[in-house]
Amino acid sequence: MTYVRPKFRHPELPKNKLGYTVDYYEGALSTLCAGCGHDSISAGIIQAAYEMNIEPHKLAKLSGIGCSSKTPAYFLSNSHGFNSVHGRMPSVATGANLANRDLTYFGVSGDGDTASIGMGQFVHVIRRALNMTYIVMNNGCYGLTKGQDSATADQGSKNKSGNVNLFESIDLASLAIELGATFVAQSFSGDKTQLVPLIKAAMNHPGFAFINVISPCVTFNNNMGSTKSYDYVREHVGATATVDFVPEMQEIIVEYGKGTHKNVTMHDGSVIQLHKLSEDWNPLDRQSAMNAVINSKAKNEILTGLLYVNPDAHDLHHMIKTSDKPLNTLTKEQLCPGSEMLSEINADLR
């Protein structure tokens, strides 16, 4: 019987800049169903955090409720974590981020957690441009409660018991672009070559970064007729471009021919490399990104890759001009200037 993972790892695992091998970023053994797309995304997050040389204690992972929201238990066990209430991850993230702006915030949610019960919180966290990565593990159903259709289930998609979904689906990526998210991407749990660089670029993004990852629920929504099954997604997937993320100070090795290639240089000097660009699409232009999503939807295609990025993004702290020092490190003396100062201020206001 196996409920524990062996301690042994490949003896030749390379170390990252901090001297950690990838297993340092692992979590507990997953209790999700065998073959759940969410587990692959967890593996992608582990790989990305390892490659980004994240100091585990400088990252906080937050989630709501759902199979997807359980995954933070299965990656980055050495990081901070908060498993919040259904749909309420954004407010907890907002509070944490305001208190301590020095951490990397990594939110994980599901399509139910985000597009149904958490929709209100989702749209506002985007508006507020909280500096975080927000991943939706999108399986078109409520996996944890046995597979009811979610608000991202496509119209006409058939669920396991044969019922066809009558309602229009919510397209989370378009919504995020619409609401001003400064990094929006879409991916598939079965394609880590694409997913890992996207997660890396999102983690590095200085504003709100959203990734909608199609992640099949093998148990309740992997049937014939479902538009979120492994087979359907594989047959209908298209890509804006191939993505590479090159952190700052690193030499760019691969060069591509003009016209099919674009480098997006971020403020900190890091570069998102895009190759095999699809036609009529400009990742720096919201309008063009929206068009690309709508066009592919009309063709029954699932567009993956980076959709939109604004390299000059600013976050909430910038907008509301908070102190550079994390608020939770400010002392009583700094926060409470005393009654004399108060009377001075009051006098000014008279």
Added chain:
Amino acid sequence: MKATDIKDPEYFHKVVDCQHACPAHTPVPEYIRLIAEEKYTEAYMINWDSNVFPGVLGRTCDRPCEPACRRGRIDGKDEEPVAICRLKRVAADNKGDVKSLMPIGPFKPNGKKIALIGAGPASLTVARDLAPLGYEIHLYDEQKLGGGFMRSQIPSFRLPETVLNEEVNYILDLGIHTHFNHYVKSLKETLSKDYDAVFVGSGAPKGRDLDIPGRKDGAANIHIGINWLANVAFEHTAKVGKKVIVLGGGNTAMDCCRTARRLGGDEVKVVVRSPFAEMKASPWEKEDAAHEDIPIIDNHVPKSFVVENGVLKGMTFEKVTAEYDKDGKRKLVPVGGPDVFIEADDVLIAVGQENSFPWIERDLGIEFDKWDMPKVDEVTFASTNSKVFFGGDSAWGPKNVITAVAHGHQAAISIDLMCRGEVLTVRPSPYVNLVSQKMGIHEWAYDSQVVTDKRYVVPQAEKKLTLSDRKKEVELGFNGLTGFKEAERCLNCDIQTVFTTDKCIECDACVDICPTACISFTENADESDLRSMLKMPAKNLTQDLYVSDILPTKRVMVKDENVCLHCGLCAERCPTSAWDMQKFFYNVTKAHTGCASHK
């Protein structure tokens, strides 16, 4: 790469590193699991079928399986192989009645007569495999008892006589006609009797001498190691001087020095030409000698025996250092300075053994090569005389017991084929079986958890006791509990990861869960490219890649067998059972278990 053909039994056989490395291909993990289940009798019988002398080998085997054991390479650091050999002893020590599980005579005679020359492990194996088929077996040895070198060379403190007798007798009790105290002087004469085949299992019985000044004058106190050990074993020698030099760096030297310690040698020294690290002796034999306060003096080349007034006083040596040319070839270069004198009352020469066939006439159609060794076929063990077969140390020089046994099995098959008028080169296929171990989502019929216990050390009897009694066994063996814990360290390499391409939905679950990054999905390529395209580059070229057919995404599944822990997690996480854990049983067919026995 082409998709792996798992129907070829050799593919999965190679994954079972220990079994593959064992000359007799003993199904190691199967018996280790049986030991963990306290099924010692069954574990013993698996061994007995394959290696004939489980009790002997569980104490003395050269253990080629252990350096091959997967456990030794899974952490790249200090993880040691499973104590495969000493677990075998646990089975032998704790077994119940095994005799009733062995072939029981009398067997219906098939009218054929076979002579076996020499009663070492090779001949005894031939005897065991052929007797149940009705062959009349005549076993010749110049010694008074059977066992060959296992009796005359391996000292009792490593191998108690009772253990040896028991296992030799299992064979002799099959109705073997023994001709002990009978030196075969002429093969021609033997062939002239009405034997249908003759098996030569006469070993490599000649110890090398050292022809340096003083050898003749000191002869009374200078002994050839293997002759001296035989004299001790047969109780012709009971004493040795206080100061003893043992020359040589192999296992024979280790047995000589440790025996000398027990016969009155207070200051026993081993002197060897080569550097310590390059000595031929197994590391554990060197450790045991060190434990018995025997210094090993390396880089000393013997120059002369010093004899005064007809009495041996000691030896002189020249100090050397090892130098290596660019091809790594070693040269021992004198370091200069005066010769070193070491005192000695007795010297034991253990610098190698050779074959010697003075009793084989050279006009019998048996071809000999330029080193005066018979030409023996590596598969059939036949000589150029169709009736004469060789095996064990007599075939290609000194090896070890397990190799002799492996030779014996194959020679027995050849003899049986020949006697039945069949072609020798068409060998019987191994017996193989592949069965799923799945019992539930998280449940396997084997213990899939990988423990982190370090290798357990075999306890030894107190040195005071063992040094005062030549026959007192040094190693005490594992007790049941330690045996269990050591058995749990085995990774069950015979529980194979079996992949079914058309069930795979490419969800990556196995890739993500595999603790040792064995599995990759990638575009196909040539083996050398493929090896570098995997999640972790597959650098151990001795370990195969398991490649699937082409998947719907046009990729292939590639598994590097190198550090797979056989933990079963890939199969547990696979939603469609494209991966399954299946027990692979592979057993070399022996003459008495092959087709002939069912005719």
